Amino acid sequence: MQLTQQIYLDNAATTPCDPRVVEAMLPYFTEKFGNAGSRNHRFGWDAEDAIELAREHAAKVIGANAKEVIFTSGSTESNNLAIKGAAEMYARAPKGQSGRGHIVTVAHEHKAVLDPIRRLMREGFEATFITPPADGVITVDHVREALRPDTILVSVMWANNELGTINEVPQIGRLCHEREIILHTDATQWVGKMPTAVETDCIDLLSWSGHKMYGPKGVGGLYVRRRKPRVRLESLVDGGGQERGMRSGTQNVTGIVGFGKACEIALAEMDKDRAHLQPLRDRLERELTSRLEVCQVNGHPTKRLPHISNISFGFVEGESLMMGVRDIACSSGSACTSASLEPSYVLKSLGIGDDLAHSSLRLSFGRWTTAKDVDAAIGLIERAVNHLRSMSPLFDLHKEGVDLSKIVWQSH
Amino acid sequence: MAYSDKVVDHYEKPRNVGSFGTSKEVAARKDIGVGIVGAPECGDVMQLQIRVSDSGVIEDAKFKCFGCGSAIASSSLATEWIKGKKVDEALTIRNTQIVEELSLPPVKIHCSVLAEDSIRSAIEDWKRKSGNTAATTDAAPTASTVTAH
Numbered sequence: 095m096q097l098t099q100q101i102y103l104d105n106a107a108t109t110p111c112d113p114r115v116v117e118a119m120l121p122y123f124t125e126k127f128g129n130a131g132s133r134n135h136r137f138g139w140d141a142e143d144a145i146e147l148a149r150e151h152a153a154k155v156i157g158a159n160a161k162e163v164i165f166t167s168g169s170t171e172s173n174n175l176a177i178k179g180a181a182e183m184y185a186r187a188p189k190g191q192s193g194r195g196h197i198v199t200v201a202h203e204h205k206a207v208l209d210p211i212r213r214l215m216r217e218g219f220e221a222t223f224i225t226p227p228a229d230g231v232i233t234v235d236h237v238r239e240a241l242r243p244d245t246i247l248v249s250v251m252w253a254n255n256e257l258g259t260i261n262e263v264p265q266i267g268r269l270c271h272e273r274e275i276i277l278h279t280d281a282t283q284w285v286g287k288m289p290t291a292v293e294t295d296c297i298d299l300l301s302w303s304g305h306k307m308y309g310p311k312g313v314g315g316l317y318v319r320r321r322k323p324r325v326r327l328e329s330l331v332d333g334g335g336q337e338r339g340m341r342s343g344t345q346n347v348t349g350i351v352g353f354g355k356a357c358e359i360a361l362a363e364m365d366k367d368r369a370h371l372q373p374l375r376d377r378l379e380r381e382l383t384s385r386l387e388v389c390q391v392n393g394h395p396t397k398r399l400p401h402i403s404n405i406s407f408g409f410v411e412g413e414s415l416m417m418g419v420r421d422i423a424c425s426s427g428s429a430c431t432s433a434s435l436e437p438s439y440v441l442k443s444l445g446i447g448d449d450l451a452h453s454s455l456r457l458s459f460g461r462w463t464t465a466k467d468v469d470a471a472i473g474l475i476e477r478a479v480n481h482l483r484s485m486s487p488l489f490d491l492h493k494e495g496v497d498l499s500k501i502v503w504q505s506h
Numbered sequence: 507m508a509y510s511d512k513v514v515d516h517y518e519k520p521r522n523v524g525s526f527g528t529s530k531e532v533a534a535r536k537d538i539g540v541g542i543v544g545a546p547e548c549g550d551v552m553q554l555q556i557r558v559s560d561s562g563v564i565e566d567a568k569f570k571c572f573g574c575g576s577a578i579a580s581s582s583l584a585t586e587w588i589k590g591k592k593v594d595e596a597l598t599i600r601n602t603q604i605v606e607e608l609s610l611p612p613v614k615i616h617c618s619v620l621a622e623d624s625i626r627s628a629i630e631d632w633k634r635k636s637g638n639t640a641a642t643t644d645a646a647p648t649a650s651t652v653t654a655h
Contacts (some may be wrong), residue, residue, distance in 0.1 A: 487542065
């Protein structure tokens with residue numbers, strides 16, 4: 095396949111580093127290479143100072159105190175540490191026994207939340223996976239209904255990575271604080287895009303990542319509340335006692351410096367970024383849904399992040415759609431089985447695609463996405479969908495008014 | 507996903523896309539055979555329509571395909587190969603020939619199988635409708651058996 099200059103619309107997967115972030119990091123590879131744990135010389139002090147400055151910036155972007163931020167390798171590690179660490183710390187029965195406690199989460203969480211919880215279920219914990227409503231938004235009522243007297247932990251993402259839908263996390267936080275249950279939120283897609291105030295929003299544990307907000311890969315943060323209540327975690331990695339003993343290992347000084355810079359910029363430019371992103375997203379959605387029939391935007395129409403769009407196209411197969419839009423770098427998110435693409439459990443959990451043969455694209459915008467990029471993408475998607483529909487026997491049947499679900503198919 | 511140049515070519519410029527009318531119209535015509543194989547939930551549906559002369563020559567063929575690039579290319583290629591052939595000659599086309607022609611990787615072999623099945627299915631349908639009783643024995647059920655439930 096020929097390599098052309100692709101339009102990058104996959105900023106929910108990762109973002110390029112802001113040049114200001116790279117610039118801030120560079121000295122820490124070479125002249126300021128010290129180990130922050132070296133207490134006896136200038137090299138170590140410089141590294142430690144840089145880390146503590148980064149911690150201030152990281153704390154500010156989520157409305158926390160610097161002492162409440164732990165640096166990790168990214169959201170997956172933060173989620174693992176938060177969920178496993180809290181479950182072990184607040185377990186109602188010792189290891190090896192059943193009835194250790196109940197955890198509430200949601201079916202469309204990221205795998206980095208679901209899989210740690212599934213592991214805990216094999217280790218004596220129980221869990222409830224809330225089925226999201228059709229609009230994808232988890233409300234405080236959904237969580238309230240799932241709580242049990244033995245619930246020790248709730249983990250609800252702030253915004254969904256495939257849909258961009260925003261859950262009622264502050265309301266859920268207040269409920270959890272009333273019931274004295276720990277609330278963790280995976281805020282990977284949320285932080286840096288939206289104002290965050292963990293203190294007033296009653297969040298106990300919050301995970302986020304550098305590379306979703308124009309920082310480097312391999313570094314992230316975990317907020318761990320220090321007062322009202324003081325949240326404690328069982329560590330996963332033991333050793334030198336770095337990061338308040340919750341995450342041992344020599345700190346990734348360059349990464350942390352970049353993460354801190356990315357947080358600083360995100361806070362300063364959040365309003366500007368949002369004012370840039372939302373019109374681009376709205377334009378794409380408006381154009382595609384008006385130009386193409388059987389085309390729908392998935393997730394709640396307004397309770398959504400400004401930079402993620404998930405759109406379904408009827409009667410078009412997923413892999414051929416990706417082939418048709420190969421000049422756009424984006425994610426596929428089909429709810430249907432394709433011969434080669436896994437269906438998205440997120441879209442399936444919303445019941446999207448039950449009416450067979452829908453394919454979806456997740457298009458996500460970033461700080462450097464231009465209106466020209468978006469217009470080109472609109473044209474490419476429209477052309478690909480029309481091309482595939484001109485070949486689609488299912489689109490013909492739809493036009494003839496045949497209900498595809500009522501046909502007996504001769505499958506293999 | 508590395509597609510061969512031939513697959514990309516068929517995807518970009520599919521040969522013989524189309525149909526000889528709505529499903530009702532073609533059902534009423536004795537000179538047209540229709541094969542629909544696959545299922546939406548499996549990610550592949552191929553529809554092949556053939557127009558056959560009294561002497562059993564496939565004069566024209568049209569396809570529609572819901573499926574990946576390899577499935578589109580396999581059905582597009584099938585129409586090219588069967589046009590002008592006698593039905594019995596068309597029945598000798600094997601999926602392995604399609605695999606070879608399009609350089610399909612192992613994960614895409616099912617696309618070529620579907621294309622072969624669609625040929626057999628369309629010919630079977632034509633034989634039944636035209637009253638030609640020399641029907642092949644192992645052809646898949648056809649569009650005319652597609653029923654509501």
